[in-house]
Amino acid sequence: MSIKIFGHQNPDTDTITSAIVLAELESKLGRDAKAYRLGEVNKETAYALKYFNVDAPERLDSVTEEDTVMLVDHNEFQQSAPGIEAATILAVIDHHRVANFETNAPLYFRAEPVGCTATVLYKIFNENNVEVTRELAGLMLSAIISDTLLLKSPTTTDQDEKTLYQLAEIADINLELYGLEMLKAGASTSDKTAEELINGDAKTFEMGERSVRIAQVNVVDVDELFERKDELVEVITKEIDANKYDLFTLVVTNILESNSKVLALGEHHGVIEKAFDVALEDNAAILKGVVSRKKQVVPNIEKAFASLYE
Amino acid sequence: MSIKIFGHQNPDTDTITSAIVLAELESKLGRDAKAYRLGEVNKETAYALKYFNVDAPERLDSVTEEDTVMLVDHNEFQQSAPGIEAATILAVIDHHRVANFETNAPLYFRAEPVGCTATVLYKIFNENNVEVTRELAGLMLSAIISDTLLLKSPTTTDQDEKTLYQLAEIADINLELYGLEMLKAGASTSDKTAEELINGDAKTFEMGERSVRIAQVNVVDVDELFERKDELVEVITKEIDANKYDLFTLVVTNILESNSKVLALGEHHGVIEKAFDVALEDNAAILKGVVSRKKQVVPNIEKAFASLYE
Numbered sequence: 001m002s003i004k005i006f007g008h009q010n011p012d013t014d015t016i017t018s019a020i021v022l023a024e025l026e027s028k029l030g031r032d033a034k035a036y037r038l039g040e041v042n043k044e045t046a047y048a049l050k051y052f053n054v055d056a057p058e059r060l061d062s063v064t065e066e067d068t069v070m071l072v073d074h075n076e077f078q079q080s081a082p083g084i085e086a087a088t089i090l091a092v093i094d095h096h097r098v099a100n101f102e103t104n105a106p107l108y109f110r111a112e113p114v115g116c117t118a119t120v121l122y123k124i125f126n127e128n129n130v131e132v133t134r135e136l137a138g139l140m141l142s143a144i145i146s147d148t149l150l151l152k153s154p155t156t157t158d159q160d161e162k163t164l165y166q167l168a169e170i171a172d173i174n175l176e177l178y179g180l181e182m183l184k185a186g187a188s189t190s191d192k193t194a195e196e197l198i199n200g201d202a203k204t205f206e207m208g209e210r211s212v213r214i215a216q217v218n219v220v221d222v223d224e225l226f227e228r229k230d231e232l233v234e235v236i237t238k239e240i241d242a243n244k245y246d247l248f249t250l251v252v253t254n255i256l257e258s259n260s261k262v263l264a265l266g267e268h269h270g271v272i273e274k275a276f277d278v279a280l281e282d283n284a285a286i287l288k289g290v291v292s293r294k295k296q297v298v299p300n301i302e303k304a305f306a307s308l309y310e
Numbered sequence: 311m312s313i314k315i316f317g318h319q320n321p322d323t324d325t326i327t328s329a330i331v332l333a334e335l336e337s338k339l340g341r342d343a344k345a346y347r348l349g350e351v352n353k354e355t356a357y358a359l360k361y362f363n364v365d366a367p368e369r370l371d372s373v374t375e376e377d378t379v380m381l382v383d384h385n386e387f388q389q390s391a392p393g394i395e396a397a398t399i400l401a402v403i404d405h406h407r408v409a410n411f412e413t414n415a416p417l418y419f420r421a422e423p424v425g426c427t428a429t430v431l432y433k434i435f436n437e438n439n440v441e442v443t444r445e446l447a448g449l450m451l452s453a454i455i456s457d458t459l460l461l462k463s464p465t466t467t468d469q470d471e472k473t474l475y476q477l478a479e480i481a482d483i484n485l486e487l488y489g490l491e492m493l494k495a496g497a498s499t500s501d502k503t504a505e506e507l508i509n510g511d512a513k514t515f516e517m518g519e520r521s522v523r524i525a526q527v528n529v530v531d532v533d534e535l536f537e538r539k540d541e542l543v544e545v546i547t548k549e550i551d552a553n554k555y556d557l558f559t560l561v562v563t564n565i566l567e568s569n570s571k572v573l574a575l576g577e578h579h580g581v582i583e584k585a586f587d588v589a590l591e592d593n594a595a596i597l598k599g600v601v602s603r604k605k606q607v608v609p610n611i612e613k614a615f616a617s618l619y620e
């Protein structure tokens with residue numbers, strides 16, 4: 001039986017491509033290995049696979065004690081295939097913290113504090129003197145673009161950057177052009193309903209006596225989303241009525257420019273002006289440098305409420 | 311504060327030398343790092359350090375949340391420094407299973423299924439193009455000799471063997487001569503009392519109605535130990551009288567030749583002849599190919615008792 005290689009649940013581009021790339025490496029080193037995926041291929045990954053003419057891996061639902069496996073882009077068991085505790089784990093290639101992981105026997109465990117699994121895999125290709133083909137380079141550079149948002153994420157390391165440029169040369173590709181198209185394919189909101197957009201990643205916060213709902217959508221094209229503003233306002237207004245929110249804030253974050261545009265509705269929407277020192281125009285405003293709900297949006301609104309009403 | 315680098319508790323040669331070697335590598339890569347040890351340096355390790363003129367690391371009793379550390383030759387927290395859960399772990403270089411280990415942040419975690427940590431460290435030197443000096447080569451080859459018993463242990467891999475020969479060339483040393491002397495220094499029994507020898511690693515087994523004590527001592531020179539046979543017989547006889555053992559078996563295992571010589575005393579000492587198909591001479595016999603108490607000595611004696619008396 002082949003060695004099964006897979007990344008984490010809710011797969012992203014790094015997880016899918018790293019499974020394919022490692023299976024290819026193992027095959028070249030003489031091992032019978034096959035890549036799998038634990039969930040649906042997202043649009044960004046689909047774009048990359050299609051561009052480099054590579055098939056998506058087969059779906060895998062669980063593993064058993066009969067299975068010999070290698071994990072990429074994760075190590076924590078709760079993020080892995082159901083049954084992983086019983087399987088024989090031969091190798092892990094990762095770039096996350098190590099936790100909730102255990103084996104009975106020694107294994108090859110290679111995690112490095114870099115921005116992307118592909119950056120580690122590229123090293124391993126070189127260490128084993130295995131040629132990186134154009135397709136493999138394309139898959140690995142897609143993973144790095146995805147995980148580092150074209151080198152703009154604060155998780156990016158010098159190694160990721162250096163590796164990305166080397167891979168771009170092998171793949172003979174214009175990084176900016178390809179990368180932007182790939183990220184756009186993934187961040188496209190055109191196929192989502194307004195309800196999906198405002199509920200996909202939304203949390204409610206109790207601030208004093210006010211109930212504040214804050215939804216966030218990551219995009220590469222803010223305007224594309226705001227063209228549907230009337231539709232969004234309609235569903236948000238329904239949400240406010242149904243749940244008695246005092247404020248509903250939709251934060252549309254441009255992942256490439258590290259800015260957000262906010263749409264604020266509800267009785268207390270005006271608090272946004274105080275919170276971010278901006279003027280709302282038709283209930284909307286640009287929030288320069290704001291990308292984090294947890295570290296920026298929530299505390300700023302909380303402070304503004306406190307100073308205005310208490 | 312320097313990065314603290316250390317191996318496991320009850321340190322052996324691989325653990326001590328790997329801490330020193332990694333601290334040297336980190337220093338050469340521009341990091342402020344220092345090697346430590348969690349316990350006493352054993353005689354084998356002391357021999358290696360003296361031979362290559364390297365000081366033993368300072369002792370470390372515990373770490374705190376203030377500490378930034380790197381672990382070598384282990385990863386399980388219960389084998390590490392007290393307080394390890396709170397420390398910031400930057401790196402792990404190891405060759406054991408992964409278990410009971412957890413970090414909050416990504417780290418450099420490099421474990422490989424080879425016979426010795428030094429084999430992994432030598433790779434990392436090469437990957438970073440850092441020169442391996444004669445002293446460092448000497449420390450690393452000492453670790454490989456120790457962990458693989460001069461390549462004779464079943465845990466030895468091709469990589470350990472290849473690395474050992476490369477290091478021997480750098481250190482300009484006769485592997486067989488040096489290795490045997492180093493292993494002898496560690497397996498020397500001359501500094502131990504007869505009581506220490508028969509109690510150091512001894513277990514009692516109930517076999518039917520008989521009480522059987524089986525002690526094991528690992529050596530590189532069986533004769534050295536058997537020169538003290540009269541002294542050993544005296545203390546074993548006292549043990550038998552005090553504890554009413556039906557059989558006391560001292561298994562002296564030559565770790566280089568994978569043989570043992572047994573000394574059998576007590577009313578039922580004759581069962582050893584049946585158990586191993588040997589003739590006892592002055593209560594002693596060579597047991598060819600016998601090295602494991604758990605897998606060879608215990609079951610054979612158990613079977614012999616069963617067929618003779620039940």
